[in-house]
Amino acid sequence: MIELNGQMISAQEAIAVLSDIEQRSRDAAIRLPKLSQTQDIWDGLVFGVGGVRVVAAMNEVSEMLPFQERITRVPGAKPWMLGLANVRSSLLPVIDLQSFLGMKAVVPSKATRILVLRLRGLVVGLVVPSVQGMRHFSRRDKLPNARMKGLLGAYVYEAFNLDGDVWPVFNMHALAADPDFRGAAQ
Numbered sequence: 001m002i003e004l005n006g007q008m009i010s011a012q013e014a015i016a017v018l019s020d021i022e023q024r025s026r027d028a029a030i031r032l033p034k035l036s037q038t039q040d041i042w043d044g045l046v047f048g049v050g051g052v053r054v055v056a057a058m059n060e061v062s063e064m065l066p067f068q069e070r071i072t073r074v075p076g077a078k079p080w081m082l083g084l085a086n087v088r089s090s091l092l093p094v095i096d097l098q099s100f101l102g103m104k105a106v107v108p109s110k111a112t113r114i115l116v117l118r119l120r121g122l123v124v125g126l127v128v129p130s131v132q133g134m135r136h137f138s139r140r141d142k143l144p145n146a147r148m149k150g151l152l153g154a155y156v157y158e159a160f161n162l163d164g165d166v167w168p169v170f171n172m173h174a175l176a177a178d179p180d181f182r183g184a185a186q
Contacts, residue, residue, distance in 0.1 A: 060172035067112035
């Protein structure tokens with residue numbers, strides 16, 4: 001005998017209940033979206049850099065922080081290397097992304113954010129003027145080889161077309177692999 005909802009039932013009755021639960025679960029699973037449909041979605045984090053709206057893959061940005069007022073300068077570092085910030089008792093190198101790209105330095109405001117990257121053995125915070133949020137794109141809307149000219153061109157290889165609006169993809173892996181980016185000392 002087995003207790004079910006305060007009542008004692010036989011083993012056969014318990015098996016019948018479990019069989020019924022299994023059948024209802026299978027029926028409900030048929031109505032769930034197919035896995036291939038969910039794999040069609042690409043998630044990106046939308047942010048501004050140099051007055052251009054770009055998007056980075058969500059899996060390339062490990063976290064987003066508000067701008068840290070207390071960043072300690074590092075002597076002998078390039079101007080785009082703002083310094084080190086103490087984030088949860090760990091030192092985080094902080095880089096002004098616009099300044100690194102040869103643009104005007106970010107002017108800190110309430111909208112300013114630090115995007116934390118943990119890529120290719122590199123842990124670094126990128127200061128960006130603003131983050132607009134997360135955006136979902138269908139992989140069918142990807143524009144391959146959508147190279148961008150100018151200062152962002154070295155890091156934009158593709159884009160998404162959404163209702164006639166082009167969303168350049170900023171490749172954080174390419175940034176992390178750039179020897180100039182890894183060499184912050186003057």
